Amino acid sequence: MAKQTYISALENPIFRTISKAASNLNLETYVIGGYVRDFILNRGEAKDIDIVAVGSGIDLAEEVARLLPGKPKVSVFKTYGTAMLKSGGIELEFVGARKESYTEESRNPAVENGTLEDDQNRRDFTINALALSLGKENYGELLDPFNGIKDLQKKIIRTPLNPDITYSDDPLRMLRAIRFATQLDFIIEKESLNSITKNAERIKIISKERVVDEINKILLSDVPSKGFTLLHKTGLLSYILPELMALQGIDEKEGQTHKDNFWHTLEVVDNISKTTDDLWLRWAALLHDIGKAPTKKFDKKIGWTFHAHEFVGAKMVYKLFKRLKMPLNDKMKFVQKMVLMSSRPIALASDVTDSAVRRLIFDAGEYVEDLMTLCEADITTKNPKKFRKYHANFQLVREKIVEVEERDHVRNFQPPVSGEEIMETFNLKPSREIGIIKDAIKEAILEGEIPNEYEAARAFMLKKGADLGLKTS
CATH class of the missing domain: 3.30.460.10 (Beta Polymerase, domain 2)
Structure with missing residues (x-):
């Protein structure tokens, strides 16, 4: 040859x-x-x-x-x-x-x-x-x-020698096999895949940093669900992200069921991957529902509930990042914020009021577009009519965000009246009253009672001070 x-x-x-x-x-x-x-x-x-x-x-x-x-x-x-x-x-x-x-x-x-x-x-x-x-x-x-x-x-991933030896010698190769299969859209050869399943527990000897490096590469691929499905199938995911595994399954009580939040999560990750290469936004998509496992309850009147799952999930993000030795900096805080706010635009979509949009912009700050991208990716309904309706509603929210922000400038909000000015006006030393007045001004702006402008805010400050029994100096 x-x-x-x-x-x-x-x-x-x-x-x-x-x-x-x-x-x-x-x-x-x-x-x-x-x-x-x-x-x-x-x-x-x-x-x-x-x-x-x-x-x-x-x-x-x-x-x-x-x-x-x-x-x-x-x-x-x-x-x-x-x-x-x-x-x-x-x-x-x-x-x-x-x-x-x-x-x-x-x-x-x-x-x-x-x-x-x-x-x-x-x-x-x-x-x-x-x-x-x-x-x-x-x-x-x-x-x-x-x-x-x-x-x-x-398009086959295969080890040169006996896969049991290859994977047991260096268990990181199990993750690399799945990562290459995901990135290249290849199939892991059957004997090799069985060997990964057999040796899955060996992943525990690999440093968290090396594991996360491979997970990041899977997350950044075109169709991350392929990799996470393989991680799930081989048992590796239980050792790496048990919080995700806990979402799997559908419970039934009195004829009522809920969706399988694990497979839903993978759909959301694939959806968001079509619109952004931002690794941390993809992490937010992967973790957006992790609070649903510990908050799942059945109520005879309303069925399955996941009350406060966003709040619980945001707290879980910190623990997960810490366990995996991921950065506990602004990246982690961004993922936390996305998880915490992940349902806000959904609730807003049915009633797009100015005050609700102002609050959304205020709370999300510079990440409001990222939050909207996450929420749109969260639409996984297979009903075409519902799918179109939800997307149309989110488009209305996006348009309202632009309109409200142009008029009211609440993104990265800075109060028009400073604490120092409040102290000077009412001859105050640092005290509780200053915080009360500042909060009242912020609330008035967010509720649309006054515009986000200095003169209106100052007039409101004087009125609020008088209500508190304060005298101007």
Whole structure:
């Protein structure tokens, strides 16, 4: 069988430089992994490239840097035998070919020098074991010991060796399998999928940061539900996001049921993914109903209820982020706010009053558009008439938001009269009365009793002060 070559994959001048450096050092060198896979799949320009040398990857990186204009800095990681450098907007990682052996307690292997074959054996999937030679004699030749090309063509995720060994050695690969299946719209081969299910509990030895990194990539894919369905099917989701698993199922009492909030959530995530690439808004969609499991109750008169699920869910967001070692900063607060307010526009849609819209804008602040995007994604009814009606109602809310905001300027609200002015006017020291007056002015503006303007607010302040028995200075 004729050997396949992919010279066109190596058109970037950097590859000729690496080839020359490899020749200078008499090192067998290959481009391997994601770059080769994505070139064959025509997935666009790669920004990072893995280079494997049969010998010292660090020596090769330093020789490449010496040959490149400007001699870029080489970052060396001696513990792992790797080195990195950046050139022309591309990040290159160099590693010596190696073979690995694992212990049960850790995904960090014992490493020793090896051949290209050893290195390909340790790769996670056949489609990531593809290598292109950078040798002078066989430049661009494909080395594909596991028929990765065939798996690319058939859209299959498969491990090079026994999947039980692959996944047990490094359980992060289970998440990577699901992530690649989601991103590439591939199928995980049956034996491999069964092995993930069998080894699911091993995910507990993986750091939370690495787990979240893979979950983020699944969330940022075109159809995230594919990944979350696989996480659910294999049992991994129970270890990572039990709050989501708790939403699954339909209860029935006295002939009354509620929708399955787990599958509904996945629909919402897919819906929002069609309109935004914002990772944190997608997280908000994923978590918007997590408060429904702990608040679910049955009432004989009204059926199933989830009272205050938004409030409970917002508190759960903090605990979930903390457990998964996710950022407890403004990103978490944004997700909390979206979960807390997720039902507000829905309630508003049936009665779009100015005062209710003002309050929505005031409470959501700069995130009011994000909130509307989330609420529109939350429409998962299969009834076409209802679907059109709900979207039409939300369009009315959006138009009203624009109209009210242009007139009343309550987004990122700053009171027209400051606390200092109230103190000076009534000759007050810091006291409860100042807060009462400020709150009264804010409420009057939000209720539409007075416009959001200085003169009207000052007149209202004087009246409110008089009502409290305060005298002007």
